Amino acid sequence: MPVITCIEDLRQIYQRRAPRMFYDYAESGSWTEQTFRENTTDFAKIRLRQRVAVDMLNRSTRSTMIGEEVAMPVALAPVGLTGMQHADGEILAARAAEAFGVPFTLSTMSICSIEDVAAHTTKPFWFQLYVMKDQDFVSRTLARAKAAGVSALVLTLDLQILGQRHRDLKNGLSAPPKLTLPTMMNLATKWRWGMGMLGTKRRFFGNIVGHAKGVADASSLSSWTAEQFDPQLDWSKVARLKEEWGGKLILKGILDAEDARMAAEVGADAIIVSNHGGRQLDGALSSIRVLPSILDAVGDRVEVHLDGGIRSGQDVLKAVAMGARGTYIGRAFVYGLGALGQAGVTRALEVIHRELDISMALCGERDVHDLGRHNLLVPKDFEGEWH
Numbered sequence: 001m002p003v004i005t006c007i008e009d010l011r012q013i014y015q016r017r018a019p020r021m022f023y024d025y026a027e028s029g030s031w032t033e034q035t036f037r038e039n040t041t042d043f044a045k046i047r048l049r050q051r052v053a054v055d056m057l058n059r060s061t062r063s064t065m066i067g068e069e070v071a072m073p074v075a076l077a078p079v080g081l082t083g084m085q086h087a088d089g090e091i092l093a094a095r096a097a098e099a100f101g102v103p104f105t106l107s108t109m110s111i112c113s114i115e116d117v118a119a120h121t122t123k124p125f126w127f128q129l130y131v132m133k134d135q136d137f138v139s140r141t142l143a144r145a146k147a148a149g150v151s152a153l154v155l156t157l158d159l160q161i162l163g164q165r166h167r168d169l170k171n172g173l174s175a176p177p178k179l180t181l182p183t184m185m186n187l188a189t190k191w192r193w194g195m196g197m198l199g200t201k202r203r204f205f206g207n208i209v210g211h212a213k214g215v216a217d218a219s220s221l222s223s224w225t226a227e228q229f230d231p232q233l234d235w236s237k238v239a240r241l242k243e244e245w246g247g248k249l250i251l252k253g254i255l256d257a258e259d260a261r262m263a264a265e266v267g268a269d270a271i272i273v274s275n276h277g278g279r280q281l282d283g284a285l286s287s288i289r290v291l292p293s294i295l296d297a298v299g300d301r302v303e304v305h306l307d308g309g310i311r312s313g314q315d316v317l318k319a320v321a322m323g324a325r326g327t328y329i330g331r332a333f334v335y336g337l338g339a340l341g342q343a344g345v346t347r348a349l350e351v352i353h354r355e356l357d358i359s360m361a362l363c364g365e366r367d368v369h370d371l372g373r374h375n376l377l378v379p380k381d382f383e384g385e386w387h
């Protein structure tokens with residue numbers, strides 16, 4: 001294995017190995033990509049307070065998210081088409097997460113199905129639901145998740161209509177890829193990826209194909225979303241889904257204090273402060289910037305998690321010290337997967353864990369639970385005054 005010292009190393013290998021269509025799909029934001037960029041650049045504005053001469057033996061990053069024990073407060077975010085970044089991608093990522101002791105969240109738009117991931121793991125994972133117009137499909141999907149032993153439902157609220165990513169349109173993103181001349185020329189340089197794909201049967205949306213009726217073109221994410229996602233999803237439907245699911249519920253895609261209050265009202269176990277990795281409303285604020293206002297609104301009523309822009313353990317430290325109970329990584333684990341398969345996801349988790357652990361020590365902290373605002377240097381105007 002090449003010497004991997006940071007998440008950026010994995011990104012570079014991933015870029016060389018994955019077909020351009022899927023690399024672009026992950027490494028893009030919507031429209032001008034302002035929100036996508038600010039998710040990471042805003043983390044960099046926060047600085048850490050160095051402390052010295054503090055006993056740093058016996059450190060612990062262990063914590064809990066919605067009552068489940070985690071080796072560090074980091075979960076794998078739901079990422080559609082993960083099985084196109086690397087053959088059997090969802091299974092490999094879930095296994096890496098399980099071995100490391102962090103939650104894995106399977107996307108509705110995964111390549112490997114719920115049952116397939118359950119068959120290849122030994123502990124419960126989390127399942128992310130997109131709400132479709134076809135209520136029967138939604139009910140059957142929830143029943144399948146329950147039967148597979150899924151321990152939490154992550155309901156995504158910020159993608160009932162798809163934000164535009166220019167490169168996906170230009171590349172003709174689909175799963176499996178349509179063999180146009182430019183795609184074939186690009187695939188010819190990705191033999192490792194191609195060998196993996198030839199060796200697996202998992203090349204279609206595993207939770208959809210064979211489960212949803214009347215799907216005109218299930219290979220195209222954009223046409224499927226436009227045809228099937230429910231544009232009428234509202235808080236009453238969220239409450240009904242909570243009832244129907246009956247288990248732990250995490251509401252994903254909250255970026256506003258008012259919505260956070262509604263989520264707490266509905267009785268969610270946790271919310272994820274998220275702008276979908278800058279892939280939906282371009283021009284929205286970064287997740288880390290809105291976190292304080294959301295904590296002020298609901299921090300004592302519901303667990304507050306965060307995703308968007310986390311590329312290091314220092315970023316995890318900043319989010320947790322700011323008040324997030326847990327964080328999620330999307331692209332950071334995809335880079336690892338696309339670069340080196342399961343070992344790459346493990347490496348991504350190891351890199352982040354080591355960075356978190358050592359930075360915590362250098363901040364004078366031994367236990368992740370003791371992190372707080374006192375560890376951070378936040379510019380006065382960080383949150384900004386918005387009217």
Ligand SMILES: Cc1cc2nc3c(=O)[nH]c(=O)nc-3n(C[C@H](O)[C@H](O)[C@H](O)COP(=O)(O)O)c2cc1C
Nearest residue numbers: 026077078079080107156276277307308309330331
């Ligand atoms: C390639 C890609 C696909 C994604 N697919 C989904 C999805 O199917 N469901 C979902 O709720 N979020 C999806 N997301 C958003 C992630 O769950 C998460 O919010 C985001 O990746 C966090 O930002 P980060 O990539 O900077 O860590 C996707 C993100 C990426 C990058």
